[in-house]
Amino acid sequence: MFVILPASLANVSISLSLSAFCCTEMVPSNLGEEMSTEVALPPEWEDDERMDFLFSDFKESRDVSTTDWDSKMDFWTSLILKICRSRGTVYVNLQELNKIFQRKGIMPLGLATVIQCMARCGKIQRESEFAANVDCGWVSWGVGLLLVKPLKWTFSTLLGSSGVTLKELFVVIELVKEKAAELLGVYRSSPVANHSLLSFQELRTLSSHVCVDESTLCMALLQLQREKQVTVSLHGGEKIVKFSQPGQNHVSPVSDVDLGIYQLQRSERLLEERVEALGLEAEKYKEEARVLLREGKKSQALRCLRSRKRVEKKADHLYAQLENVKEILDKIANSQTDKLVIQAYQAGVSALRLSLKDVTVEGAESLVDQIQELCDTPDEVNQILAGGALNSTDADTDGLEDELRFLLENSSLDEPSTLPEVPSHPLTPVRESGSFCDDLLSALPSVPQSHFNITDDELDKERSRITLADTGLQQKYRTSPVKRAEPAQ
Structure with missing residues (x-):
C-alpha cells in the first residue's frame, strides 16, 4: 500500500540531511x-x-x-x-x-x-x-x-x-x-x-x-x-x-540584533581561547630557549626567542581585536540598558499623565481657597463666642468698679493720723456691760481732783472738741461693720 505524503512534509524530508532521519x-x-x-x-x-x-x-x-x-x-x-x-x-x-x-x-x-x-x-x-x-x-x-x-x-x-x-x-x-x-x-x-x-x-x-x-x-x-x-x-x-x-x-x-550579539560573543570566546593558546605557546618557546642555552646551542635558542617574539606579537594583535569586540559588546549592553530606562521613563510619564488627568492648576487654587475659608470659619466662631462672654459681664464690671471707687474714697478714715493719740497711762478695766459712751468715757483719763485755774470759756472749747471727736468715732463705727465674735464650738 502506498501513502502519498503532503508536499510540505516531503519538502522537509528532502531539505534535512539523511543522516538525521536514517x-x-x-x-x-x-x-x-x-x-x-x-x-x-x-x-x-x-x-x-x-x-x-x-x-x-x-x-x-x-x-x-x-x-x-x-x-x-x-x-x-x-x-x-x-x-x-x-x-x-x-x-x-x-x-x-x-x-x-x-x-x-x-x-x-x-x-x-x-x-x-x-x-x-x-x-x-x-x-x-x-x-x-x-x-x-x-x-x-x-x-x-x-x-x-x-x-x-x-x-x-x-x-x-x-x-x-x-x-x-x-x-x-x-x-x-x-x-x-x-x-x-x-x-x-x-x-x-x-x-x-x-x-x-x-x-x-x-x-x-x-x-x-x-x-x-x-x-x-x-x-x-x-x-x-x-x-x-x-x-x-x-x-x-x-x-x-x-x-x-x-x-x-x-532578531538580527540577537544574531549579531551572538556572533560577537562567539568571536569573543574564540579570541580568548586563541590568545590563551598563543600565551602558552610563547611560554613554551621561552622554556625551550632556556634549555637550549644551557646546552650551549645559542643559535637554536635565538630562533626560539624569535619565534616567541612572533607569537607574542600575534597574541598582542588578537588581544587588541578582543578588546574591540568587548568594547562593542559593552556599548550594546549599555544601549539596551538605556532602552530599558527610556521605556521605564515612558511608562512613568504615561502613568503620571493618567494620575494627573483630572488635576488642574485652577482646581488646585480653588481647593486651597476653600480650605482657607473652612479654616477661617472656626476662628470667627470662637471670636464671636468670646466677644459675647465679655459683653455679658459689662454690668457686673461697672458695679465692681463703683464699689472699688467707694472703698478708695473711704480708705482715708483708716489712716493712723486721723485717730486720737494713744494714752500713755494705764487703762482702767472695761466693764462687761455698758453703752458705747461708757466705754469711751472709761478710756478717757481720770478727771483731776485738784483745782485748776480754768475759765468757763476754756471749758466750753474743750467740751466742743470732745463732742466733735465723739461724733467722728460714731460715724466710723456706723460705716465699718463690726465683726461679731463667733461662739465657741
Missing part, C-alpha cells in the same frame, strides 16, 4: 543501561500473595471489580513515576518496564493496560504526539526526533491502531514539566544568563547534571517552547536556543 526507532542512549540497574522497589514487593495479584492481568472491564482495578492501577502508575524520577529520565517503554519489574522470572501482565490508561488520562504521551503539539517547526531542529515518528503516528492513526508496542517511547508529562523548570532555573542562575542566545551544545554542557541525555534535553526544550519561554531555531546549520529574560511573559523571536 533510523527507524530512537531510544535514549542511557535508557536501557539505566533500566538494567537496581531500582528501589516498595516493601510489599516481597509479599508473594500481594504481588501475585498485582502481576495478574487486568479484567476486561473495570466495572467487574472497581476497587481491585483502581488499586492495581494506582500501584503501577505511582511506581513507574517513582522509577523514572529517581533515574532522571522522562521516557518509558513497555520493553524496559518489563525488565525492571521482572520478579522471580515472571513479568507483569498488565503493564500494557497501565500504559494505555496513563495515556488516556494524559499522564504520558507518545513522543511524536508530544512534539507535534508544539506550534513551531520542531522537525527543523529536533535532535533525536525522527521523521519516522510523525509518519508512524500518522499511519497508526489512519489504520486505527491503539495497541502499545514493546519499543514505543512515551513521555511522562509530569516529569517533562519538572525538567523544563529545572532547565530554566539552571540557565538563569548561570554566568551565561545575560547572553541572549546559546548554542545547543553549550546548553547541553550547561545542563548535563539536569538532563541525563540529549533526548531529555529536547523534551524539556519542547515543553519550554510550548510555554513560550524558549525558542529554538536553526541558523547556518547551527541550532540556537533563546530563553525569555526576567520580566518577560514570553520569549521574543530571534
Whole structure:
C-alpha cells in the first residue's frame, strides 16, 4: 500500500540531511543501561500473595471489580513515576518496564493496560504526539526526533491502531514539566544568563547534571517552547536556543540584533581561547630557549626567542581585536540598558499623565481657597463666642468698679493720723456691760481732783472738741461693720 505524503512534509524530508532521519526507532542512549540497574522497589514487593495479584492481568472491564482495578492501577502508575524520577529520565517503554519489574522470572501482565490508561488520562504521551503539539517547526531542529515518528503516528492513526508496542517511547508529562523548570532555573542562575542566545551544545554542557541525555534535553526544550519561554531555531546549520529574560511573559523571536550579539560573543570566546593558546605557546618557546642555552646551542635558542617574539606579537594583535569586540559588546549592553530606562521613563510619564488627568492648576487654587475659608470659619466662631462672654459681664464690671471707687474714697478714715493719740497711762478695766459712751468715757483719763485755774470759756472749747471727736468715732463705727465674735464650738 502506498501513502502519498503532503508536499510540505516531503519538502522537509528532502531539505534535512539523511543522516538525521536514517533510523527507524530512537531510544535514549542511557535508557536501557539505566533500566538494567537496581531500582528501589516498595516493601510489599516481597509479599508473594500481594504481588501475585498485582502481576495478574487486568479484567476486561473495570466495572467487574472497581476497587481491585483502581488499586492495581494506582500501584503501577505511582511506581513507574517513582522509577523514572529517581533515574532522571522522562521516557518509558513497555520493553524496559518489563525488565525492571521482572520478579522471580515472571513479568507483569498488565503493564500494557497501565500504559494505555496513563495515556488516556494524559499522564504520558507518545513522543511524536508530544512534539507535534508544539506550534513551531520542531522537525527543523529536533535532535533525536525522527521523521519516522510523525509518519508512524500518522499511519497508526489512519489504520486505527491503539495497541502499545514493546519499543514505543512515551513521555511522562509530569516529569517533562519538572525538567523544563529545572532547565530554566539552571540557565538563569548561570554566568551565561545575560547572553541572549546559546548554542545547543553549550546548553547541553550547561545542563548535563539536569538532563541525563540529549533526548531529555529536547523534551524539556519542547515543553519550554510550548510555554513560550524558549525558542529554538536553526541558523547556518547551527541550532540556537533563546530563553525569555526576567520580566518577560514570553520569549521574543530571534532578531538580527540577537544574531549579531551572538556572533560577537562567539568571536569573543574564540579570541580568548586563541590568545590563551598563543600565551602558552610563547611560554613554551621561552622554556625551550632556556634549555637550549644551557646546552650551549645559542643559535637554536635565538630562533626560539624569535619565534616567541612572533607569537607574542600575534597574541598582542588578537588581544587588541578582543578588546574591540568587548568594547562593542559593552556599548550594546549599555544601549539596551538605556532602552530599558527610556521605556521605564515612558511608562512613568504615561502613568503620571493618567494620575494627573483630572488635576488642574485652577482646581488646585480653588481647593486651597476653600480650605482657607473652612479654616477661617472656626476662628470667627470662637471670636464671636468670646466677644459675647465679655459683653455679658459689662454690668457686673461697672458695679465692681463703683464699689472699688467707694472703698478708695473711704480708705482715708483708716489712716493712723486721723485717730486720737494713744494714752500713755494705764487703762482702767472695761466693764462687761455698758453703752458705747461708757466705754469711751472709761478710756478717757481720770478727771483731776485738784483745782485748776480754768475759765468757763476754756471749758466750753474743750467740751466742743470732745463732742466733735465723739461724733467722728460714731460715724466710723456706723460705716465699718463690726465683726461679731463667733461662739465657741
